Amino acid sequence: MYDTPNTERAVDQKDIKFSARGVQVYYGDTHAIKDVDVALEDKTVTAFIGPSGCGKSTFLRCLNRMNDTIDICRVEGDILLDGEDIYDRKVDPVQLRAKVGMVFQKPNPFPKSIYDNIAYGPRIHGMAKSKADLDEIVERALRRGAIWDEVKDRLQASGTGLSGGQQQRLCIARAVATEPEVLLMDEPCSALDPIATAQVEELIDELRTEYSVVIVTHSMQQAARVSQKTAFFHLGNLVEFGETGKIFTNPEDPRTESYITGRIG
Amino acid sequence: MPTLWLFLIVLGIAAVGYVLGRQRALGTVGGDNRRLHSLPSYYGSNVLIKVVVPAFLLMVAWLLIQPIVVGNTISGMIPDRSVDAKGSLGLVMAEVRRTADGLDNAVAQGLMDEDFVTGARADLADVTQRLRDAGQIVTSEVTQPILNAAQRYRVMNATGNLMMTIAVLVVAVLGALWGLRESHGDFRARNTVERSIRALLIGAASIAILTTVGIILSLVFNTIEFFRLYPAADFFFGTNWAPSFSGRGGSSDLGVLPLLWGTFYISIVALAVAVPIGLFAAIYLSEYASPKVRSVAKPLLEVLAGIPTIVYGLFALLTVGPLLLKVFGDDGLGIMQAGTAVMTAGLVMGIMLIPFVSSLSDDIINAVPQAMRDGSYGLGATQSETIRQVVLPAALPGIVGAILLAASRAIGETMIVVLGAGAAARLDLNPFEAMTTVTAKIVSQLTGDADFASPEALVAFALGMTLFVITLCLNVFALYIVRKYREQYE
Structure with a gap:
């Protein structure tokens, strides 16, 4: 039924990148995330799965404090990035987001040229000393986003003129260009066709060598294909977290089993 | 009966x-x-x-x-x-x-x-x-x-x-x-009623269009009549505006350039006031203000749009003029002769235009998808970086449209000019001199007891036609830009 889990998935002990303890999230009176504890490893792809409205995107957005832009959202508990509390008063959410990049569900290129889309982050953070430097950063990011060959001749064309799959890879390249330590992806393939999806998945697998990647997905096949660790959310609770192979073949919790066999969701 | x-x-x-x-x-x-x-x-x-x-x-x-x-x-x-x-x-x-x-x-x-x-x-x-x-x-x-x-x-x-x-x-x-x-x-009564409603709507639209056509025709015929009495070249390129009501034609100088210059000068001063203030107000309201502040501040700002222009004129004449005179007049810098000046009218007109710019820009900025902002925040940009580099460029065509609409309002404005800028038609660079605009002169040419067939009265139609063509071009340009903007996200 599912792709055979990757045999090389045997993960050796890795550093913990993110660790969350007792996280609660409220939207106004709604209790969206209930007491979640989780530890996400470095240089690993972690997938969040679960039915719609289970809180997986909300939790993802807590990891780079994107929820701060929503007025009625309230986050409690500790989320540590490399041992530091990201909700601490001294932490600047803007700095944090430079370290924890994000790719959104819908491709959202800025209405600028392809070049300027990629150069946006590096320019803001002063990462390039010269024009040549910036050119190099842009090229590297586009290559990592597996889109360089398609756009190298039209870097000055508008980013919004690309196809949906190209736009999404452009957005991934844009996120990669700022050299984040963690890349959060919120259903990055939901608007893409199977070919573009395959390209993005391949890309995610490559990114794993340098970043830790957290991906929210509705497709269990996708979770099984790209991730090493999987977390199953249900009704705001983290039901089960573990090796992807184990979750999909031998889940401990009956709810997880029901979900992956398609009985709830 | x-x-x-x-x-x-x-x-x-x-x-x-x-x-x-x-x-x-x-x-x-x-x-x-x-x-x-x-x-x-x-x-x-x-x-x-x-x-x-x-x-x-x-x-x-x-x-x-x-x-x-x-x-x-x-x-x-x-x-x-x-x-x-x-x-x-x-x-x-x-x-x-x-x-x-x-x-x-x-x-x-x-x-x-x-x-x-x-x-x-x-x-x-x-x-x-x-x-x-x-x-x-x-x-x-x-x-x-x-x-x-x-x-x-x-x-x-x-x-x-x-x-x-x-x-x-x-x-x-x-x-x-x-x-x-x-x-x-x-x-099939439903279909019949549907057709009647369509006819009603078509009727309403055609009345509006036919009226426009009628207005244009009345302008055109009188303008042609004027150019029969007065050479078009002298009208369009004359640098002197001196209508004489006693000598029937011939002795009047009816050059439009001083009036056009006055119109543009005052409009530019007005836009220089209205565009930055209006735009910044719009950015504050749409990006920074909490919903509570916004729900109070936006209607308050729009109250400005509801004030009759004659009241603005009085404000210019009685408050702004004397105030400017105190600073720039003989007691101060000595470059201003009287309270009525380009600056007076321009400042007050700028205040009048603030709600036009802010309200339209606010709507346009709000129409920029949240995904754009999220994308920018997700890359670690601050709020003002996001606004400057993502939101404003995305909204720019719409904002330009808003500014052009405000500009055509400024060009067509009369009362503030009559009361605030004086009635002297002249070509001058000093913004503290009295000048006048096309619209103000149309009023003064048609009021009074001039013979309606004389070039001095008919020139009002030529002025009106000139103004109409200019504002029409501005509006078409604004519409073109707004339309181009719409295509971007649909």
Whole structure:
């Protein structure tokens, strides 16, 4: 039924990148995330799965404090990035987001040229000393986003003129260009066709060598294909977290089993 | 019967027709709604439309045509002698109408009876006296031809009104019967009503368009007339504006350049005030303000748009002018002669334009998808970086559109200029000098007792046409930009 889990998935002990303890999230009176504890490893792809409205995107957005832009959202508990509390008063959410990049569900290129889309982050953070430097950063990011060959001749064309799959890879390249330590992806393939999806998945697998990647997905096949660790959310609770192979073949919790066999969701 | 009563009676027939049509349609299917083609109210509306539309169209047409027919008949009756005595046919006809109204009112008050009024041999002096007694305005002794014409006028109008009443009522009843005949279960009343609504909407749109065409035509013909009297080259390239009302043409200089310069200078000052303030206010309201602040501040800002421009003019004349004079006048920097100046009018006009810029820009900035902002925040950009580099560029075409709309408002503004900038037409770079604009000069050329056929008066139409073309170009340009912007996210 599912792709055979990757045999090389045997993960050796890795550093913990993110660790969350007792996280609660409220939207106004709604209790969206209930007491979640989780530890996400470095240089690993972690997938969040679960039915719609289970809180997986909300939790993802807590990891780079994107929820701060929503007025009625309230986050409690500790989320540590490399041992530091990201909700601490001294932490600047803007700095944090430079370290924890994000790719959104819908491709959202800025209405600028392809070049300027990629150069946006590096320019803001002063990462390039010269024009040549910036050119190099842009090229590297586009290559990592597996889109360089398609756009190298039209870097000055508008980013919004690309196809949906190209736009999404452009957005991934844009996120990669700022050299984040963690890349959060919120259903990055939901608007893409199977070919573009395959390209993005391949890309995610490559990114794993340098970043830790957290991906929210509705497709269990996708979770099984790209991730090493999987977390199953249900009704705001983290039901089960573990090796992807184990979750999909031998889940401990009956709810997880029901979900992956398609009985709830 | 007065027209108002006729109007109400037709509406009454329509209301009865509505109820009957509804009932009849329901009756044909034994009261079972589901077997009707349309909802019962559509059958009622169908009858109502068939009563009201033809009857009212006939009524309007009759009311327009009857005075023309009556007027033509009566003016044929009046001997040339009377016309010569009064000066023109129009004056005689006015006299006839006045006398006829006077007779009507006198009869209504019971001072004359109908036989006396219609009696051809009435004593003229007696009639005049009785009219005076009835409190009617009678300029001079009523003459025989005028009395005859007035009597005929009354009779024709009375028969005309009676015929109209009958005709309208007949049409209304026929319409009701037609509609009722159709009211059976299979009739597609819903489609008929739909077509009527479409016709109504088309009618409304065409009235708006035809009016525009009419306005343009009236401008065009008068402008052509002006250019026949005054050379176009002198008008468009003349640098001197000095109309003289005493010398009939020839001695006037009617160059448009000083007025255009004044218009643009004042508009530029106004935009220099309105665009930054309005834009920053819009950014604050849409990006930074909490919903609570926004819900209070936005209406408050829009109150500015509701202030009549004459009030702004007074503000310029009584507050801003003297204030500027204190700083830049002889007591201060010494570059300002009087309170009325380009700067005064420009500043006040800028304040007037703030809500235009801010309100439109606010809507446009809000229309930028949240995904754009999220994308930027997700890359670690601050709020102002996001606004400067993502939101504003995305909204820019729309904002430019808003600014151009504000600019055409500024160019067309009159009252603030009249009160704030003075009336001197001159080409000058000093913003503290009095200048004037095209619109202000149109007002001053058409008020006063200039001969309407002289170039000094007709120039107003040429000025209006020039202004119309300029603002039209600006508006078309604004629309083009706004449209281009729309394509970007759809």
